[in-house]
Amino acid sequence: MDTQNSDARSVLEGPDIARVLTRIAHEIVERAKGAEDVVLLGIPTRGVFLGRRLADKLEEITGRAVPVGSLDITMYRDDLRMHPPRALARTDIPAEGIDGRLVVLVDDVLFSGRTIRAALDALNDIGRPRAVQLAVLVDRGHRELPIRADYVGKNLPTSLRETVKVQLAEEDGRDAVLLGAKPDPEAAEQ
Amino acid sequence: MMRHLISAADLTRDDAVLILDTAEEMARVADRPIKKLPALRGRTICNLFFEDSTRTRISFEAAEKRLSADVINFAAKGSSVSKGESLKDTAQTLEAMGVDAVVIRHSASGAPYRLATSGWIDAPVINAGDGTHQHPTQALLDAFTMRRRLVGRDAGIGQGLDGKRVTLVGDVLHSRVARSNVDLLHTLGAEVTLVAPPTLLPVGVESWPCEVSYDLDSTLPKTDAVMMLRVQRERMNAAFFPTEREYSRRYGLDGDRMAKMPEHAIVMHPGPMVRGMEITAEVADSERCTVVEQVANGVHTRMAVLYLLLGGNEPAVTHTRTEGN
Numbered sequence: 001m002d003t004q005n006s007d008a009r010s011v012l013e014g015p016d017i018a019r020v021l022t023r024i025a026h027e028i029v030e031r032a033k034g035a036e037d038v039v040l041l042g043i044p045t046r047g048v049f050l051g052r053r054l055a056d057k058l059e060e061i062t063g064r065a066v067p068v069g070s071l072d073i074t075m076y077r078d079d080l081r082m083h084p085p086r087a088l089a090r091t092d093i094p095a096e097g098i099d100g101r102l103v104v105l106v107d108d109v110l111f112s113g114r115t116i117r118a119a120l121d122a123l124n125d126i127g128r129p130r131a132v133q134l135a136v137l138v139d140r141g142h143r144e145l146p147i148r149a150d151y152v153g154k155n156l157p158t159s160l161r162e163t164v165k166v167q168l169a170e171e172d173g174r175d176a177v178l179l180g181a182k183p184d185p186e187a188a189e190q
Numbered sequence: 191m192m193r194h195l196i197s198a199a200d201l202t203r204d205d206a207v208l209i210l211d212t213a214e215e216m217a218r219v220a221d222r223p224i225k226k227l228p229a230l231r232g233r234t235i236c237n238l239f240f241e242d243s244t245r246t247r248i249s250f251e252a253a254e255k256r257l258s259a260d261v262i263n264f265a266a267k268g269s270s271v272s273k274g275e276s277l278k279d280t281a282q283t284l285e286a287m288g289v290d291a292v293v294i295r296h297s298a299s300g301a302p303y304r305l306a307t308s309g310w311i312d313a314p315v316i317n318a319g320d321g322t323h324q325h326p327t328q329a330l331l332d333a334f335t336m337r338r339r340l341v342g343r344d345a346g347i348g349q350g351l352d353g354k355r356v357t358l359v360g361d362v363l364h365s366r367v368a369r370s371n372v373d374l375l376h377t378l379g380a381e382v383t384l385v386a387p388p389t390l391l392p393v394g395v396e397s398w399p400c401e402v403s404y405d406l407d408s409t410l411p412k413t414d415a416v417m418m419l420r421v422q423r424e425r426m427n428a429a430f431f432p433t434e435r436e437y438s439r440r441y442g443l444d445g446d447r448m449a450k451m452p453e454h455a456i457v458m459h460p461g462p463m464v465r466g467m468e469i470t471a472e473v474a475d476s477e478r479c480t481v482v483e484q485v486a487n488g489v490h491t492r493m494a495v496l497y498l499l500l501g502g503n504e505p506a507v508t509h510t511r512t513e514g515n
Contacts, residue, residue, distance in 0.1 A: 072215070075227040075497075085229075085501035087208060088215040125224045 008165065008180030012154060017137065017175045020153035021050070024135050025057035027151050032102055035061075037130065039098055040068040043107045043119055044089035049170040050137060051106040067094030071105070071126075076118035093126055103129040104151075108166040110136040113147035138177055140164045192507045194306040194315040195495055198326040198370040203350060203377050205507040210334050211347055212494035213487070219256065220490065227493075229501045230259035233290040238280070239318070240266040240296045245461060246318050246328075249485070250293050253492035259500075262289070277301060281310040289313050291500050299323035299366075314499050322364050322425065328460055329370035331491040333378055335484050336415050339456050352379035357409050359441055360419035360468055363390045363430070367460045368419055372400050383409055387441065389430040406441055410450045417458040418443055418468045434467055444470040448478065456480050 012020070029035045035058055042051025048070040055068035072089040074080075105119050116134060123132065135151035140158045158164060158179065165178045192200060201209070219225055235254050239247055247263065254261045264280075271280065277296075284292060291314045294302045299321030306315040319325040337346040340354050356375055362368045362384050375382050382400035384391065395402055403409050410416065421437065431437045443457065457469070457479045465471050473479060498506040 075229045075501075080229060080501060081503055083502050084504045085498055085506045087506070088212050088497075090215065091218055121228070125226065126222060 008163075008178040010176050011156060011179050012138075012177035014169075014175035017153070017177070020137065021053050022057055024151045024153060025054055025061055028054070028058065028104060028133075028135070029061050031133075031150070035066060036064070037101045038066055039094055039096065039101045039103050039129075040066060041071040041093075041098075041103055041105055041119075041123075042068070043105060043115060044070055044072055045171060046166050046168050047105075047107040048090075049168045050108060050135075054104075054106060054135065067096050069094045071119055071122055073115060073118040073122050076121040078114060078118065091122075098123065098127040098129045100128070100130050102131050102133065104133045104135050106135045108137050108168075109164050110134070110139045110147075110149050110152075111142060111164075113143045113145035116147050117145050137166060138164055192505050193499070194302075194317075195326050195499060196303050196306055196315065196317045197324045198329040198374040198377075199324075201326070201374065201377060202508055203379075206330070206333070206374060206377055207348060207350060208507065209330055209491065209494045209498060210337055212498060213330075213334050213490040214343065214347060216256075216493040216497070217487070217490040219493075220486070225256055226258060227256060228258050229497050230254070230257040232260075233500060234260045234262060234288065235291045235293060235496070235500075236262045236264055236284050236289045237318075238264045238284070238292050238294045240271065240277075240294070240301070241319070242267070243295050243319065245485070246295060246488075249488040250318060250327075250492055252489045253496055256489070257493055257496055257501075259290075259496070277305065278308070278310050281305055281308075285311040285313070291316065291496070293318050295319045297321055314505070316495065316499065319366055321366065323366050323369065325366040325370045326374070327488070327492050327495055328367050329374040330495065331484055331488040332367075332371055332417065332458060332460070333374055334487045334491050335458065335480050336380075336456070338483075338487070339480065340414050340454070350378035350380075351375060354380045354414045355383070355412055356380050357383045357385055357406075357413045357416045358419060359385045359406060359416060359443070361390045361421045361430075362386045362395070362419065363392050364422040364425040365419045367417075371417065372398050376400065383413075385409055385441065387431050387437070406443075406447065407450065410447060411452070413451055413455055415456050415458055416443065416451065417460070418463075420460065420462065421464060421468060438467050442468055442470065443473050445472045445476075448473050448476070451478075458484060461485070 032038050040051045040055050042048035051068050055066045058066040069092040070090050072091045074086050074088050133150040136149045137153040138156050139152045140156050161182050163180045163182050167176045169175050293316045295318040302315050302317040302320050341349050358368050372382050376399040384402050385406045459481050
């Protein structure tokens with residue numbers, strides 16, 4: 001998370017992000033034929049904020065409140081033993097549970113696909129959804145696992161030498177997707 | 191980097207709060223149908239119990255299994271230790287078997303420190319109670335229980351126990367729980383008062399970061415949490431108080447005494463309770479008594495400690511131990 005990266009180029013601004021989320025919300029309603037059994041689960045940190053925003057939009061469209069929660073995947077990461085343990089983030093499963101429902105995972109950036117694999121494992125321990133779908137704000141490519149998103153805000157072809165950083169008002173004070181040059185090889189993940 | 195958890199005094203405030211916050215997330219796992227996380231899959235943890243303790247051992251074992259670790263239980267009774275094997279030989283055996291961590295309970299103060307620093311074994315060492323010295327995970331679970339009850343489950347995240355007044359009553363002299371709690375509660379910003387007969391206070395208690403009083407009745411009205419300590423008759427080799435009745439009258443907690451406490455105040459006990467002496471049944475069974483909660487919280491807190499020390503390639507908590515400590 002390098003805010004000092006001054007040559008970062010903005011590829012999506014606040015209004016773009018709002019439009020993109022509205023489109024994804026409509027796509028969810030269309031594919032789920034009304035979104036009656038949809039549960040949104042955001043992946044911390046920014047996926048949770050995006051999940052809440054999507055839930056608001058779904059409520060506007062369908063007139064019904066959509067359950068929304070968060071799913072921390074830290075314990076399920078496959079690189080857990082390569083770094084010091086991270087602080088855990090919040091897992092909040094809506095009271096309705098996820099059994100037999102359509103779970104839409106929400107994240108900010110889809111990259112290697114390993115986070116989503118971990119999320120699928122985590123879901124396995126919590127219940128058995130009818131189906132799982134994935135919504136991301138940005139798909140930057142470079143998948144290392146056979147995983148693809150069902151709803152993509154923006155496809156952003158990148159090089160591995162670039163970083164994609166999502167800023168959201170709830171956490172960063174403004175909405176933007178920034179594309180920058182990677183400062184050093186160590187920070188490849190972000 | 192802190193590889194071991196030997197003493198509650200080793201923890202910085204940030205580390206202690208991190209452990210309590212992590213424990214809060216671990217507690218959520220207990221509400222799920224599948225109470226298991228994969229964080230320690232493939233790691234082997236040995237519970238090395240040279241002193242009997244069903245409660246602490248089961249608590250550690252539950253925590254280890256919920257994190258998917260492989261568990262080896264070693265009780266000294268009936269083992270080679272009763273045939274005269276030394277701590278060093280036991281440690282080297284465990285090292286040769288490739289154990290990834292050792293949870294040790296020993297009747298000798300300092301045994302876990304010796305195990306951690308002697309070079310006999312490379313694995314992280316977690317102190318599960320040593321003599322009259324320390325019991326850091328007990329202090330952490332007590333702090334967790336206090337934070338939940340006095341600050342709030344969600345409001346407590348990221349918080350210490352600043353300004354909370356905690357009174358520890360009873361056999362401080364023989365109590366590792368008291369020592370660990372004084373250290374940790376002070377680190378977390380609480381004001382601690384020890385109440386005990388002068389014979390059951392250790393030499394040098396005036397240098398501890400707490401107040402000392404001999405009068406329970408005047409302390410109770412300004413207390414947010416009162417922790418009754420067990421009178422450890424098995425460690426007593428002399429007469430420390432005249433009679434049980436006398437002790438009970440001056441330092442026991444009954445309904446009348448409990449009524450002097452503020453309404454939000456809680457009653458804690460590390461267990462096992464001696465009903466009728468330290469605490470009456472009326473108090474032990476009341477809503478304000480957190481003994482059963484403390485047991486449940488013990489599993490969450492130990493899961494947090496194990497995850498933070500063993501979950502990654504290096505521990506997430508820092509090291510403050512000074513030379514010669």
